[in-house]
Amino acid sequence: MNWQAVWSIYVFEMTRFFRTFVQSLISPVISTSLYFVVFGTAIGSRIQQVDGISYAAFIVPGLIMLSVMTQSLSNASFGIYFPKFMGTTYELLSAPVNFVEIVLGYVGAAATKALFIGLVILATSALFVDVQIAHPLAMLAFLVLTCLSFSLFGFIIGIWAGNFEQLQLIPLLVVTPLVFLGGAFYSISMLPPIWQSISFFNPVVYLISGFRWSFYGAADVPVGLSLFAIACFTAICLVIIGLIFKTGYKLKP
Amino acid sequence: MAIVEIRDLQKTYAGGFEALKPLTLDIEEGEILALLGPNGAGKTTLISALCGLVSPTGGSATIGGHDVVDDYRAARRLIGLVPQEIALDQFSKVIDAVRFTRGLFGLPRDEARIEAILKDLSLWDKRDARIVTLSGGMKRRVLIAKALSHEPRVLFLDEPTAGVDVELRRDMWEIVAKLKEDGVTIILTTHYIEEAEAIADRVGVIDKGQLLLVEDKDALMSRMGSKELHISLRTAITEVPEVLAKYALELSDGGQLLVYSYDTQGEATGITALLADLAKAGLKMTDLQTKQSSLEEIFVSLVGESAA
Numbered sequence: 399m400n401w402q403a404v405w406s407i408y409v410f411e412m413t414r415f416f417r418t419f420v421q422s423l424i425s426p427v428i429s430t431s432l433y434f435v436v437f438g439t440a441i442g443s444r445i446q447q448v449d450g451i452s453y454a455a456f457i458v459p460g461l462i463m464l465s466v467m468t469q470s471l472s473n474a475s476f477g478i479y480f481p482k483f484m485g486t487t488y489e490l491l492s493a494p495v496n497f498v499e500i501v502l503g504y505v506g507a508a509a510t511k512a513l514f515i516g517l518v519i520l521a522t523s524a525l526f527v528d529v530q531i532a533h534p535l536a537m538l539a540f541l542v543l544t545c546l547s548f549s550l551f552g553f554i555i556g557i558w559a560g561n562f563e564q565l566q567l568i569p570l571l572v573v574t575p576l577v578f579l580g581g582a583f584y585s586i587s588m589l590p591p592i593w594q595s596i597s598f599f600n601p602v603v604y605l606i607s608g609f610r611w612s613f614y615g616a617a618d619v620p621v622g623l624s625l626f627a628i629a630c631f632t633a634i635c636l637v638i639i640g641l642i643f644k645t646g647y648k649l650k651p
Numbered sequence: 652m653a654i655v656e657i658r659d660l661q662k663t664y665a666g667g668f669e670a671l672k673p674l675t676l677d678i679e680e681g682e683i684l685a686l687l688g689p690n691g692a693g694k695t696t697l698i699s700a701l702c703g704l705v706s707p708t709g710g711s712a713t714i715g716g717h718d719v720v721d722d723y724r725a726a727r728r729l730i731g732l733v734p735q736e737i738a739l740d741q742f743s744k745v746i747d748a749v750r751f752t753r754g755l756f757g758l759p760r761d762e763a764r765i766e767a768i769l770k771d772l773s774l775w776d777k778r779d780a781r782i783v784t785l786s787g788g789m790k791r792r793v794l795i796a797k798a799l800s801h802e803p804r805v806l807f808l809d810e811p812t813a814g815v816d817v818e819l820r821r822d823m824w825e826i827v828a829k830l831k832e833d834g835v836t837i838i839l840t841t842h843y844i845e846e847a848e849a850i851a852d853r854v855g856v857i858d859k860g861q862l863l864l865v866e867d868k869d870a871l872m873s874r875m876g877s878k879e880l881h882i883s884l885r886t887a888i889t890e891v892p893e894v895l896a897k898y899a900l901e902l903s904d905g906g907q908l909l910v911y912s913y914d915t916q917g918e919a920t921g922i923t924a925l926l927a928d929l930a931k932a933g934l935k936m937t938d939l940q941t942k943q944s945s946l947e948e949i950f951v952s953l954v955g956e957s958a959a
Contacts, residue, residue, distance in 0.1 A: 400724070406754025410740075413747060485738030489797070492702040492732045493755040494724040651664060651705055 407503025460582030474508035474552030497643030537612035550635035659710030685851035731803030756801035
């Protein structure tokens with residue numbers, strides 16, 4: 399393993415993050431605060447409790463997940479799309495590195511940024527509501543796994559995208575709806591039976607449910623199933639990335 | 652053993668385009684090899700296949716004895732690549748960009764080394780500048796600094812002076828000469844013949860994916876070179892005298908200059924006979940001059956032959 403290379407990519411990417419540190423943090427913090435004002439205070443005051451938790455507190459895990467997933471995707475997809483756009487991938491391809499090292503560097507940095515933002519949102523939430531964390535270690539594990547798996551997914555999008563529109567396409571058309579329909583703002587049990595059944599095909603349901611369990615001990619689906627789902631998603635992304643580098647797809651003619 | 656050994660290396664793209672026909676070439680350690688050819692000849696494809704930017708579809712190549720595909724780590728550690736296009740992260744600092752490349756090649760940080768490289772390339776004052784603020788010539792220097800950051804033994808320069816001004820081109824040649832002194836092997840592609848003529852030890856000519864020839868530069872020029880003898884006359888003449896007709900002389904400069912073309916490789920150049928006949932014709936000479944044809948003319952005639 400060329401760990402020096404992994405570290406170099408990681409540091410280079412993190413430098414880019416800290417260059418735009420304020421923008422990177424301000425926007426998720428403001429949008430989270432807005433969600434709290436709208437859902438927590440305005441609408442939440444009319445919803446008594448969900449699963450025995452105040453509505454404002456109930457949406458905290460969902461809000462964190464929403465930001466972490468979109469941030470992971472955009473960080474990782476942009477992180478590898480940018481060198482492609484600038485033409486600097488020549489350097490990665492001509493260096494003594496293999497794809498595992500490249501992925502570790504880029505995905506590691508993207509996941510770190512998303513994790514950081516997730517923790518900042520958690521801290522922001524604590525200003526608005528009384529956040530309880532029943533299983534802190536499990537909470538952290540879910541958070542890290544989500545950052546990693548969605549960063550892997552973002553990496554794939556970044557390799558695939560041929561222009562900036564395509565870079566936005568999947569996050570906008572697929573991921574945002576899945577997250578909103580994934581129980582970020584409600585419990586699946588509140589849906590009519592037919593929609594409940596449909597929801598179980600949405601992978602995001604498992605992530606949010608597991609994450610919420612780590613806060614409040616209550617879940618829509620068993621925690622084991624949530625872990626299994628996230629493991630599968632990560633594995634699928636890894637296989638696709640392996641194939642990308644093996645075939646040189648969009649990177650190496 | 653040659654530091655770069657290329658054996659029947661080949662690249663055919665998915666669409667069937669043969670960018671590189673089976674090509675065999677040895678590059679000796681410490682030499683400067685210039686690959687000449689028109690745009691789209693396959694020069695960049697050859698470099699890309701050696702450096703890992705393109706997967707070869709046939710044949711093999713080794714660098715320092717390491718196969719560029721099977722033993723890519725060891726092979727690539729020896730390589731520095733300066734691409735044709737200015738491809739840089741525009742928002743990073745010069746010094747960060749150079750440190751990044753060194754790390755990517757698996758070498759530990761070495762600030763003294765990086766300082767020396769930046770100073771050599773007149774970039775030290777700009778080390779904390781964002782790349783986007785630099786001029787085109789400076790950006791090209793950054794690309795070279797990056798390629799040198801990991802102390803390569805073989806440096807590939809893809810069109811290093813395309814679109815740069817004369818001053819920077821001279822600087823570039825000096826940099827290349829200095830690297831050669833340090834024992835670095837340099838392979839450069841160019842379509843400026845002047846460049847190959849000025850700095851190369853050997854010249855390879857590529858056209859349509861084929862290596863037409865590779866030869867010592869001086870030998871190439873003398874072998875391929877036809878020469879011209881320029882004879883200046885004291886008094887202008889209106890036409891070449893009948894007695895000199897067999898020499899196919901050209902009259903120019905208002906009738907004061909006779910140009911005689913001859914082949915240095917021919918059995919007899921005919922110069923002695925010509926000079927004797929000139930005296931017989933009663934022409935007085937004021938000056939004699941011989942002219943070697945340039946690489947450019949050689950190149951045009953070679954590529955012309957391959958097209959025919």
